[in-house]
Amino acid sequence: MANPAIITVDDDPAVSRAVARDVRRRYGDRYRIVRADSGPAAMEALREIKLRGEQVAVMLADYRMPQMNGIQFLESAMDLFPTARRVLLTAYADTDAAIDAINIVDVDHYLLKPWNPPEEKLYPVMDGLLDAWLSTPASAEGDVRVVGHRWSAPSYKVRDFLARNLVPYRWVLADEPEGERLLSAAGLGPDAVPVVITPDGRSLATPAVSDLAAHIGLSTTPASDFYDLVVVGAGPAGLGAAVYGASEGLRTVLIEQRATGGQAGQSSRIENYLGFPDGVSGAQLTERARRQALKFGAELITTCEAIGLEGGGSSSRVLRISDESVIAAHTVVLATGVSYRKLTAPGLAELTGRGVFYGSAATEAPNCAGSEVYIVGGANSAGQAAVYFSRYARRVHMLIRGADLRQSMSQYLVEQIEAIDAIEVHPCTEVISGEGEDHLERLVLADASTGEKRTVQTSWLFVFIGAEPRTDWLSGVVQRDERGFVLTGADLLADGRRPVGWTLPRDPYHLESSMPGVFAAGDVRATSVKRVASAVGEGAMAVSLVHRYLEAR
Structure with missing residues (x-):
């Protein structure tokens, strides 16, 4: 596999050459240095690297660039390489922009230009960032692949574990050509899923989380007694x-x-x-x-x-x-x-992980595109989830037992929710039951004040109630x-x-x-x-x- 890349982006040719020269001098034997003269050009390079299945370790971007400034580039690049370390190059006058970058896109560091001598002002920063990147599970070896069925609770459990431990992975459906090819290469059938294929080519069929953790580089045993x-x-x-x-x-x-x-x-x-x-x-x-x-x-x-x-x-x-x-x-x-406390309504226990989720289950958000999503709960965690899922879903329905969100939610979140047309709050509403074959298909809801029941069609229920x-x-x-x-x-x-x-x-x-x-x-x-x-x-x-x-x- 090719060496991981370090991306430098600057529209000033002299600065671009200088930063690439200094980085190559120290790290060129272990990393591939990719230089771009604009944000769009750098994004195109990142897409090509992603398609080849290679990795990016560090991205250095100048703040003042036309079309796409450094903050905008680093924010967009996070979607392709979320574990890559991000550095903003700024002039002294732009330190406020650097602070904004820390808050907005979680930039890891900012460097003031010029950075001479690099031995004092550039290399110590890069050494620390590269060490941090290498310590991130699977970062230097490529993405983990997970083969499974769309509405499989064990498959969801594996994906959720990887996502919450910030391990990059690629989700492959078992009944699609690539999934069939991967299962065949591993000598496994569709009933063996979920199958996790590690960066070094090992295939783990229905792995326990402890085995999975050990294979992807997470520590599972203490070093001392x-x-x-x-x-x-x-x-x-x-x-x-x-x-x-x-x-x-x-x-x-x-x-x-x-x-x-x-x-x-x-x-x-x-x-x-x-x-x-x-x-x-x-x-x-x-x-x-x-x-x-x-x-x-x-x-x-x-x-x-x-x-x-x-x-x-x-x-x-x-x-x-x-x-x-x-x-x-x-x-x-x-x-x-x-x-989170479990909902005891009939039918929900059997559908957990197959349309019924406890917590935000952010891994499922892209799959909710164009769907009706239901969220149970009226505290901050439920409000944050509603705002997040509203970016994907056609409509987000918040089911709360009280008469008003203000009883249990911070005011800033209440104001955000009220400003989003795609979110609808249903007061005094509770879930009576859930129904479906291989996944959630319907919910029966009831008005707590009148007892009136109604059935809604949905494949998505996220629960944020209680604290046990x-x-x-x-x-x-x-x-x-x-x-x-x-x-x-x-x-x-x-x-x-x-x-x-x-x-x-x-x-x-x-x-x-x-x-x-x-x-x-x-x-x-x-x-x-x-x-x-x-x-x-x-x-x-x-x-x-x-x-x-x-x-x-």
């Missing part, structure tokens, strides 16, 4: 704890059952997160946090499900993992977040409230008494659970504020309390 800090759950709170723990010198491991980001990682656009006035996707925010944690030395272990927690004496806590292994640490941060903490595995280990959320700090001091079994002479710290040295952060914690920013803050706060705990032992 003992750590200063183990963080359970890689949502915003867990990522925040991992970044701060590792950056402050704690031997930190972050374990996650499915994918980094949690529910926030599925958000198509988060617009009220500090520092991103134009919004940022959950995937972009998650990827930045993941890279940051790895940069500081944290380990990230995927498909690792915690099933038990035990006290290992006064100096350690022991996590039991589903593969029968254990991880021991001085301290633990519980950041497992919450999951993932804490059953902690039953009898740490104290939880009646809904399963972990109690911490002052919430444990009922009538001024310390928790049962608490042996320390002090009260529990603010985020500390009923087991000393075990902290909870983010949505899993009782009385927490269910927002991304507060979850990140609690993750950072938990690490400061970890230090206090370790110093006081």
